Amino acid sequence: MGVKLHYGATEPDPPRTLEDGTIRRYDNSHEDTKGHELHVAPNHNPDIIKFPRMVELWDRFWSEISKPEFNVT
Numbered sequence: 001m002g003v004k005l006h007y008g009a010t011e012p013d014p015p016r017t018l019e020d021g022t023i024r025r026y027d028n029s030h031e032d033t034k035g036h037e038l039h040v041a042p043n044h045n046p047d048i049i050k051f052p053r054m055v056e057l058w059d060r061f062w063s064e065i066s067k068p069e070f071n072v073t
Contacts, residue, residue, distance in 0.1 A: 005026045005058065015041065023041050025039040036048065
């Protein structure tokens with residue numbers, strides 16, 4: 001199962017965003033071939049990261065973006 005935490009814009013605005021509007025995204029879509037990735041605009045090349053537990057990644061994600069965390073019910 002893939003995991004993505006994505007913060008972005010609805011309209012791409014390079015260099016503030018990547019071409020798809022991404023500002024910051026954690027994902028493991030290519031876990032088997034590339035590992036876990038961190039995408040951060042304006043860098044087009046993702047960083048390969050060690051994937052912590054999901055709760056740790058959730059906390060890290062929300063501490064790195066400029067929006068307050070929302071409650072998931």
